[in-house]
Amino acid sequence: MTGQGTPFVSLDDFEQHAMRNLDRNALDYYRSGAQDMITLKENQRAFDRVFIRPRVLRDVSTVALSTSILGEQIASPICIAPTAMQRMAHPDGELATARAAKRKSTCMVLSSWSTTRIEDIGDGVKWLQLYVYKDREATRRLIERAQDSGYTAIALTVDTPYLGRRLADIRNRFRLPPHLTMANFADTGKAQVGKAEATSAADNASGLAAYVASQIDPTLNWSHVEWVKSVARIPVLVKGILTAEDAVLAVNAGVDGIIVSNHGGRQLDTVPATIDVLEEVCRAVDGRVEVFLDGGVRRGTDVFKALALGARAVFLGRPVLWALNYNGEDGVVEMLNMINEELRLAMALAGCVSVADITRNHVKVPGQPRL
Ligand SMILES: Cc1cc2nc3c(=O)[nH]c(=O)nc-3n(C[C@H](O)[C@H](O)[C@H](O)COP(=O)(O)O)c2cc1C
Numbered sequence: 429m430t431g432q433g434t435p436f437v438s439l440d441d442f443e444q445h446a447m448r449n450l451d452r453n454a455l456d457y458y459r460s461g462a463q464d465m466i467t468l469k470e471n472q473r474a475f476d477r478v479f480i481r482p483r484v485l486r487d488v489s490t491v492a493l494s495t496s497i498l499g500e501q502i503a504s505p506i507c508i509a510p511t512a513m514q515r516m517a518h519p520d521g522e523l524a525t526a527r528a529a530k531r532k533s534t535c536m537v538l539s540s541w542s543t544t545r546i547e548d549i550g551d552g553v554k555w556l557q558l559y560v561y562k563d564r565e566a567t568r569r570l571i572e573r574a575q576d577s578g579y580t581a582i583a584l585t586v587d588t589p590y591l592g593r594r595l596a597d598i599r600n601r602f603r604l605p606p607h608l609t610m611a612n613f614a615d616t617g618k619a620q621v622g623k624a625e626a627t628s629a630a631d632n633a634s635g636l637a638a639y640v641a642s643q644i645d646p647t648l649n650w651s652h653v654e655w656v657k658s659v660a661r662i663p664v665l666v667k668g669i670l671t672a673e674d675a676v677l678a679v680n681a682g683v684d685g686i687i688v689s690n691h692g693g694r695q696l697d698t699v700p701a702t703i704d705v706l707e708e709v710c711r712a713v714d715g716r717v718e719v720f721l722d723g724g725v726r727r728g729t730d731v732f733k734a735l736a737l738g739a740r741a742v743f744l745g746r747p748v749l750w751a752l753n754y755n756g757e758d759g760v761v762e763m764l765n766m767i768n769e770e771l772r773l774a775m776a777l778a779g780c781v782s783v784a785d786i787t788r789n790h791v792k793v794p795g796q797p798r799l
């Protein structure tokens with residue numbers, strides 16, 4: 429509910445609230461995409477071009493959302509994507525998000541750039557998102573800490589050898605507020621994201637860009653995926669695949685799952701919307717590993733479409749930050765309740781009583797008739 433008692437009726441309401449409530453540095457960082465933000469907008473718009481083909485007269489008095497991911501049971505195929513620095517949205521940050529995920533029996537992916545330590549997240553279905561640092565030992569330690577703390581998978585992000593050019597962050601000279609740190613790197617000299625100075629118009633003055641340039645390994649290649657696989661005793665997924673070619677390479681490299689993602693439109697601008705490439709990736713993978721999707725998922729009908737086109741589950745990024753800012757743990761639960769109920773209704777009205785009932789024939793994609 430808003431302060432005036434008007435009920436929130438869609439995920440957009442949480443965002444509108446955050447736009448009024450968050451400070452500029454954090455709001456722009458959370459909200460922005462790269463460059464002209466074409467991919468950012470397209471992620472949502474592309475869902476509108478996919479139409480649902482409903483089946484009727486199917487007794488939809490009971491609809492079950494439960495499913496499994498990498499062998500673990502979750503209550504719904506709507507999970508939480510890794511987003512960095514959540515304590516800018518709410519003082520409880522990732523702790524609140526994790527508690528909400530646990531209450532909803534869904535999976536949360538913790539960013540390795542969290543403002544809460546890996547070890548401080550409670551139990552529940554939790555994966556760790558990983559960046560490969562130039563300092564390979566620091567990277568190895570993150571994997572080991574995750575394993576020791578009950579995380580059940582590593583999501584290796586592969587679309588960020590460099591930071592995308594996010595114009596608002598450059599203008600704002602984005603910085604992590606001084607009372608917060610990248611908690612997983614306390615005492616390593618890698619915990620602060622400070623203000624960067626632009627010395628020419630071509631420089632990127634976002635503190636994040638300077639941090640990435642100093643710490644993250646831009647030589648990132650398939651041998652790193654194999655290295656992560658060799659270190660990890662838990663499943664490894666790659667996050668940031670957008671083509672059939674890379675999906676096949678990922679499967680050949682032995683990954684346990686693929687997250688179709690364009691980083692919420694924050695990296696390379698003008699790459700396609702994730703829903704537009706999902707089917708291409710799923711066909712290339714041909715059932716050998718589970719395929720997930722994130723990017724622009726804002727409606728239960730979006731989730732339905734992604735499942736119909738082959739996703740095992742979807743992940744939400746920004747909506748979690750807006751909900752966290754609105755009301756911490758309870759806000760995230762409220763947001764997840766809303767989109768889960770939207771999915772339940774979409775399934776019922778399309779004649780599906782379980783996630784397994786949702787098939788390719790339940791959607792119509794422009795230019796790709798498939799019946
Ligand atoms: C503020 C913000 C921070 C993010 N931080 C990370 C991160 O630390 N690691 C990562 O792999 N992806 C990160 N992402 C990308 C998300 O995991 C996800 O791919 C994207 O947000 C999904 O799109 P959506 O926001 O439209 O749901 C971040 C996205 C946002 C908006």
Ligand SMILES: CCCCCCC(=O)C(=O)O
Pocket residue numbers: 512541559588589590591636640644691694
């Ligand atoms: C190596 C790139 C780091 C990006 C930092 C967090 C993130 O993923 C995002 O802001 O987007």
